[in-house]
Amino acid sequence: MEVRFLGAHNTESESTRMPGIVIDGIIDIDAGGLTSGLSFDDQLKLKCVLLTHQHYDHLRDIPALAMNLFLRERHIDLYGPPEVGVALKGILNGDNYPDFLSEPRESPTLRFHPVRAGEELTIAGYHVLPVPVCHSVPTFGYQVSRGKSVFYTSDTGPGIDFSMTSSRLIIVEVTSSNRFEDFARRSGHLTPSLLEEELLGFQKLKGYLPRVIAVHINPDLEPEIKKELDKLAEHLGADISLAREGLVVSV
Numbered sequence: 001m002e003v004r005f006l007g008a009h010n011t012e013s014e015s016t017r018m019p020g021i022v023i024d025g026i027i028d029i030d031a032g033g034l035t036s037g038l039s040f041d042d043q044l045k046l047k048c049v050l051l052t053h054q055h056y057d058h059l060r061d062i063p064a065l066a067m068n069l070f071l072r073e074r075h076i077d078l079y080g081p082p083e084v085g086v087a088l089k090g091i092l093n094g095d096n097y098p099d100f101l102s103e104p105r106e107s108p109t110l111r112f113h114p115v116r117a118g119e120e121l122t123i124a125g126y127h128v129l130p131v132p133v134c135h136s137v138p139t140f141g142y143q144v145s146r147g148k149s150v151f152y153t154s155d156t157g158p159g160i161d162f163s164m165t166s167s168r169l170i171i172v173e174v175t176s177s178n179r180f181e182d183f184a185r186r187s188g189h190l191t192p193s194l195l196e197e198e199l200l201g202f203q204k205l206k207g208y209l210p211r212v213i214a215v216h217i218n219p220d221l222e223p224e225i226k227k228e229l230d231k232l233a234e235h236l237g238a239d240i241s242l243a244r245e246g247l248v249v250s251v
């Protein structure tokens, strides 16, 4: 499997995009940097978008993707917690932007499917498992498997339930540096110090440490987060790195 990182940060600028990855060019997870990170041709190759939660930084390119597909008479399946469907209806209400969830009537551009925790889906030959994580709103991470497997946590605080997953590559959020640990705990995010607890829990459960790639990085704190993650990797003897926009990883 090939994982391409469209957005690796929690805020946008000319050099950073908001969260999103694409697996094998056909399964997108989160839409923070989807249209700005993919050519029109590559957008048309997508079979689905898995959305993790309703926060703007994870949904924002869905209206833009919908317009691109609508103009080419195409449609796409979206999956996510029910709350994501409600949030999308609020944006695509016919006033803010066309209601691509119900138009064109004969074949709507966007087909939203609510998913439930632990109920595995098969999409284009891939097994997709929604795994609940610990954020400020209902949020699913997704494990995507086809022979090999990758688990993307999305936004999460401490307490990830790794018992449902079997991936050797974990794409995990690390939003803040250690000095913001209290903020991270309150808002459902991770720091390198909180990630250490998660990884020790993983090791206790599985008997090994996964490869870890950090995303949802606050750009202002990136040098500090990198230093702390390097130290953690050395301390645990683990492979921990930071994602960047355009990074491609083979699993």
Ligand SMILES: [Zn+2]
Residues within 6 Å of the ligand: 053, 055, 135, 155
């Ligand atoms: Zn969030």
Ligand SMILES: [Zn+2]
Residues within 6 Å of the ligand: 010, 055, 057, 058, 155, 216
């Ligand atoms: Zn976020």
